[in-house]
Amino acid sequence: MLGYYGLYDVIVCGGGTSGVCAALASARAGAKTLLIERVGQLGGQMNFSGPPGFSFAWLYNARHERIVGGIAWEIYEMMLKDGHALPEHHQNWRGPYQFNYIDPDWFGMYIYQLLYEAGCELMLHSLVTEVIRDGDTVKGVICEHPGGKSMVLGKVVIDCTGEGEVSVQAGAETDKLPKEQLEPATVAFTCDGVDWDKFMDYFMNHLEEFDFDHLYAPYTNMNEEEVREEIRKNVTCIEDVSEVMGFISLHDKAMKAGEWHNCSGVGFFIMPREGGRIQAHFQHSSQVGNVDCTDVRDITRAEVEARAQDEIAFKFFKKYVPGFENIYLTRLCPEVRIRETRRVMGDYILTAEDVAEARKFEDVIGKSSFPSGPKHVLPSSESLTGTLTNANVARHPKDGGSNDIPYRCLVVKGLENFLVAGKAISTDRPSHNRFLQQTFVTGQAAGCAAAICAKKGITPRQLEENVKELQELLVKQNAILYGTH
Numbered sequence: 001m002l003g004y005y006g007l008y009d010v011i012v013c014g015g016g017t018s019g020v021c022a023a024l025a026s027a028r029a030g031a032k033t034l035l036i037e038r039v040g041q042l043g044g045q046m047n048f049s050g051p052p053g054f055s056f057a058w059l060y061n062a063r064h065e066r067i068v069g070g071i072a073w074e075i076y077e078m079m080l081k082d083g084h085a086l087p088e089h090h091q092n093w094r095g096p097y098q099f100n101y102i103d104p105d106w107f108g109m110y111i112y113q114l115l116y117e118a119g120c121e122l123m124l125h126s127l128v129t130e131v132i133r134d135g136d137t138v139k140g141v142i143c144e145h146p147g148g149k150s151m152v153l154g155k156v157v158i159d160c161t162g163e164g165e166v167s168v169q170a171g172a173e174t175d176k177l178p179k180e181q182l183e184p185a186t187v188a189f190t191c192d193g194v195d196w197d198k199f200m201d202y203f204m205n206h207l208e209e210f211d212f213d214h215l216y217a218p219y220t221n222m223n224e225e226e227v228r229e230e231i232r233k234n235v236t237c238i239e240d241v242s243e244v245m246g247f248i249s250l251h252d253k254a255m256k257a258g259e260w261h262n263c264s265g266v267g268f269f270i271m272p273r274e275g276g277r278i279q280a281h282f283q284h285s286s287q288v289g290n291v292d293c294t295d296v297r298d299i300t301r302a303e304v305e306a307r308a309q310d311e312i313a314f315k316f317f318k319k320y321v322p323g324f325e326n327i328y329l330t331r332l333c334p335e336v337r338i339r340e341t342r343r344v345m346g347d348y349i350l351t352a353e354d355v356a357e358a359r360k361f362e363d364v365i366g367k368s369s370f371p372s373g374p375k376h377v378l379p380s381s382e383s384l385t386g387t388l389t390n391a392n393v394a395r396h397p398k399d400g401g402s403n404d405i406p407y408r409c410l411v412v413k414g415l416e417n418f419l420v421a422g423k424a425i426s427t428d429r430p431s432h433n434r435f436l437q438q439t440f441v442t443g444q445a446a447g448c449a450a451a452i453c454a455k456k457g458i459t460p461r462q463l464e465e466n467v468k469e470l471q472e473l474l475v476k477q478n479a480i481l482y483g484t485h
């Protein structure tokens with residue numbers, strides 16, 4: 001039985017980081033906003049299906065100019081003030097690869113209050129299953145949820161589902177690589193009980209065991225030995241390192257004993273917790289390849305295989321890594337985390353060339369300094385870490401700058417009253433905008449754009465003609481659009 005739920009200025013589908021930002025920005029701009037999310041927890045891959053290894057990162061360009069402001073920065077500052085984030089982490093040997101670590105679970109708590117204060121309505125445990133269209137014009141969506149089905153009408157609909165689910169329902173054009181080339185999927189887990197002093201003693205005395213070549217050297221002009229020298233001089237605690245990949249001889253030993261799965265490299269990130277506590281977070285310890293997570297058979301296989309790999313990884317760390325003997329599991333993420341599926345085609349497709357040239361656009365809605373190029377592959381003889389962000393493929397914005405993200409990447413080709421934000425925005429494959437700071441930036445911009453369109457009675461495409469008002473609103477909401485390289 002289909003019920004009528006209501007009419008909104010802006011409907012945001014999907015409550016991950018892009019959806020939360022879109023809803024927040026739209027509601028703050030005065031639009032009657034509804035955020036629809038499949039599960040009860042907001043935050044998506046930020047905290048539900050996987051706390052990130054680094055979050056936030058790349059808020060700066062290589063010249064150390066901050067290029068991300070707005071909601072991302074507001075949340076970081078708020079969490080830092082409340083003791084749920086670590087101070088900014090800049091290390092020479094990481095180049096522009098800086099970290100602003102936050103506790104993802106506290107992020108997952110705070111967002112409800114922020115959305116409530118902004119006046120945003122929530123519809124949780126609701127799956128968007130259909131898009132209502134009149135010709136090319138999107139009019140609303142149909143959701144399935146406990147109790148039945150509802151029709152929700154909206155002046156503008158934003159797809160923030162990460163995989164472009166609602167765009168496909170709307171009939172949008174999408175692009176996706178063959179599944180054997182898609183980045184692998186992961187179930188992340190977190191552990192407590194590490195003896196960090198013991199681990200750091202091992203780390204500092206076995207720097208040759210770690211893979212600095214693939215991790216850091218590409219971001220700096222230093223070679224691996226120079227990176228090691230910098231570490232010897234500057235590192236005093238695990239927070240100074242934050243990301244550890246390699247364990248080369250332990251990996252080899254475990255491989256011979258059949259105690260490592262070899263679907264990913266060996267390593268971990270950190271997760272800040274209350275009172276300055278640090279946990280070890282494993283987000284690359286399972287990697288299931290040849291999976292298209294828009295295919296139910298594949299995603300089911302990924303869930304099963306990733307957990308089997310995680311069990312092997314947990315046992316490996318406990319047995320082989322000094323300081324990890326007493327670890328215990330504090331969290332196994334409830335579902336697989338998807339790195340890559342579809343990109344939705346928009347009025348402009350951001351290219352690797354745009355990134356490499358640090359291109360600026362008239363319709364800028366935000367910036368990114370993240371290099372283009374695929375980030376994760378299954379391990380090969382070339383890369384122990386399974387990380388492909390290396391000098392061969394990564395293209396960094398020139399002169400240590402950043403590229404603009406144009407508004408047209410959010411306006412879905414061939415459809416009216418419909419925007420996309422987050423991981424699925426319109427890019428070519430190498431410049432896939434899937435990193436958290438990018439999803440914050442495009443989410444906030446989509447929310448602002450939708451609110452303006454609803455208020456003025458124009459379509460997002462008509463807004464392309466005059467983006468000034470959008471840019472002014474974004475600047476008012478503290479987004480960074482100008483004044484950096």
Ligand SMILES: Cc1cc2nc3c(=O)[nH]c(=O)nc-3n(C[C@H](O)[C@H](O)[C@H](O)COP(=O)(O)OP(=O)(O)OC[C@H]3O[C@@H](n4cnc5c(N)ncnc54)[C@H](O)[C@@H]3O)c2cc1C
Pocket residue numbers: 013014015016017018019036037038039043044045046050052053054055057126127128129160161162163165166185186188283284337338339421422423424434435436437439
């Ligand atoms: C293993 C892994 C590690 C990563 N590590 C990092 C990292 O260290 N740093 C970093 O910056 N980025 C990292 N990323 C990337 C980043 O986490 C994601 O790309 C980003 O969180 C995506 O945000 P999003 O809002 O676009 O989508 P999501 O966070 O995926 O949110 C989409 C939301 O939409 C909901 N949804 C889906 N379909 C529907 C529907 N039909 N109806 C209603 N709701 C729906 C989902 O439940 C979800 O909440 C990592 C990704 C992976 C997979």
